[in-house]
Amino acid sequence: MRLQLLLVAALTAVCFETSVAHAQISDDVVKIGVLNDQSGLYADLGGPGTVVAARMAVEDAGGSVLGKPVEIVFADHQNKSDVGAAIARQWFEVGKVDMAIGFDNSAVALAAEQLAAEHNRIAIAGAVGSTAFTGKSCTPTEASWIYDSYALTTSLAKSIVAQGLDTWFFITVDYTFGHSLEADATSAVQAAGGKVLGSVRHPLNTADFSSYLLQAQASGAKVVALANGGGDMVNAIKQANEFGLAKNQTMVTLLVFISDVHSMQLQAAQGLKFVTGFYWDRDDETRAWSKRFFERQGKMPTMPQASAYSAIRHYLAAIASAGTDEAKAVMAKMRETPVNDFYVRNGHLREDGRLVHDMYLAQVKTPSESTKPWDYYKILATIPGDQAFRPLAEGGCPLVAQH
Structure with missing residues (x-):
C-alpha cells in the first residue's frame, strides 16, 4: 500500500510538472503591440481608436490569460515602412511584444509580418489591402482579419x-x-x-x-x-x-x-x-458593442477598430487553449477554432492566414x-x-x- 501511494504521488507530481511546463507565458506577460498611423491620413480609420478597441478586448478577457497579465503598447509608424519595420524589430527583439496588430498600411504590414516570422511572433493585419500579405509573402505566424484588395x-x-x-x-x-x-x-x-x-x-x-x-x-x-x-x-x-x-x-x-x-x-x-466588412448598425450585437466603444471614443467604430477587438479576443482565447503564448502553437489553435463574435459569424482562419467571413x-x-x-x-x-x-x-x- 505504501508503495502504491508513493507511485500515485510520483505520477501526480509528474502530471503537475508537465501541466506547468506546458502552461508557459514568455517573460510572464502577454504583450500586444498596436502599430498603425496615430497622427496622419489613416489615423481616423485606425489610430487611437484601435488602441481603445484593443484595451476593451483585454478588459473583457479579464486582463490576464493563464494567470499572467496582458499589456497593450502602441506606436505610430507614420506610414513609412522603414519606421514601421524599425519599431516592429525593437518590439520583437527587446520590447517583449508577442503579437503586433493593425498596420493599416500594406508596406508596413509586409515588413512586419516577415520580422514577426523571423522572431517567432504573430502579426495580425487590420486595414491591409495587399493580397501579397496572405499570398506570396505569407508566413506561418500571420493573419489578415478584415479584407484584401x-x-x-x-x-x-x-x-x-x-x-x-x-x-x-x-x-x-x-x-x-x-x-x-x-x-x-x-x-x-x-x-x-x-x-x-x-x-x-x-x-x-x-x-x-x-x-x-x-x-x-x-x-x-x-x-x-x-x-x-x-x-x-x-x-x-x-x-x-x-x-x-x-x-x-x-x-x-x-x-x-x-x-x-x-x-x-x-x-x-x-x-x-x-x-x-463591418457596419456598427448591422444588428443588435454590433450596436451594443459599438455603443460601448462610442462612450470611450466619441465616434462609432470603423471596421479596423472592430476587427482589432475581435482578433485580440480570439488570440487570447487561443493562448488559454494552447497553454502557451508560443506563436506557432497559438496560431494552430486560432485556425482550429471558428470565430464567432459581434464582428464575424462563423469565420475561419485559413492556413494562408486569411480570415474568411462574410462581406x-x-x-x-x-x-x-x-x-x-x-x-x-x-x-x-x-x-x-x-x-x-x-x-x-x-x-x-x-x-x-x-x-
Whole structure:
C-alpha cells in the first residue's frame, strides 16, 4: 500500500510538472503591440481608436490569460515602412511584444509580418489591402482579419459593370496598397466584360487632385474609380464634386470607412457603393458593442477598430487553449477554432492566414434617408466569405503550395 501511494504521488507530481511546463507565458506577460498611423491620413480609420478597441478586448478577457497579465503598447509608424519595420524589430527583439496588430498600411504590414516570422511572433493585419500579405509573402505566424484588395473590388466591379458602367479609369495611390487595388479591380472589370481606359497614380497624402481628376475627365470613362483610402479618398471625392465630375461620370470608391463618410458628410458621400466588412448598425450585437466603444471614443467604430477587438479576443482565447503564448502553437489553435463574435459569424482562419467571413455590399444613404447620428449605410447584399475572398489555391502562398 505504501508503495502504491508513493507511485500515485510520483505520477501526480509528474502530471503537475508537465501541466506547468506546458502552461508557459514568455517573460510572464502577454504583450500586444498596436502599430498603425496615430497622427496622419489613416489615423481616423485606425489610430487611437484601435488602441481603445484593443484595451476593451483585454478588459473583457479579464486582463490576464493563464494567470499572467496582458499589456497593450502602441506606436505610430507614420506610414513609412522603414519606421514601421524599425519599431516592429525593437518590439520583437527587446520590447517583449508577442503579437503586433493593425498596420493599416500594406508596406508596413509586409515588413512586419516577415520580422514577426523571423522572431517567432504573430502579426495580425487590420486595414491591409495587399493580397501579397496572405499570398506570396505569407508566413506561418500571420493573419489578415478584415479584407484584401480582391475582396474589396471583385464583387463591387461585377455589380457596377452589370449596370452598363463598363469603361473605367483609375486614380491610384502610388504604393503597394493602391497597386493591389487597381490590379484586382482591373481583373474583375475585364472578367465582367468591361474595359479599363487608363489610370494615373498619385503620391500618398497628396492635397491636390486637380491634375488627376482632369485626366480622368478627359478619358471619357463612364466610371472613375478611386484606388486609395482614408484622407486621400476624402480629398479626391471633395475635389471631384468641385470639378463636377459626378454630373457626367460615376465615382466609385474601392475602399470606404465610416470615418470617411463622417468627414465628408452625407451630402458629399451619398450614393457611393462599396464593399465593407463591418457596419456598427448591422444588428443588435454590433450596436451594443459599438455603443460601448462610442462612450470611450466619441465616434462609432470603423471596421479596423472592430476587427482589432475581435482578433485580440480570439488570440487570447487561443493562448488559454494552447497553454502557451508560443506563436506557432497559438496560431494552430486560432485556425482550429471558428470565430464567432459581434464582428464575424462563423469565420475561419485559413492556413494562408486569411480570415474568411462574410462581406457586405453597401451604399451611403442620402441625407433624407438618414434618421439618426451615424446612420450612414444601407446594406444592399451579403457576400458569402467563400465568394468574397480569393480561393486558397490561387493565392500563391508557399505554405499552401507544399501540399
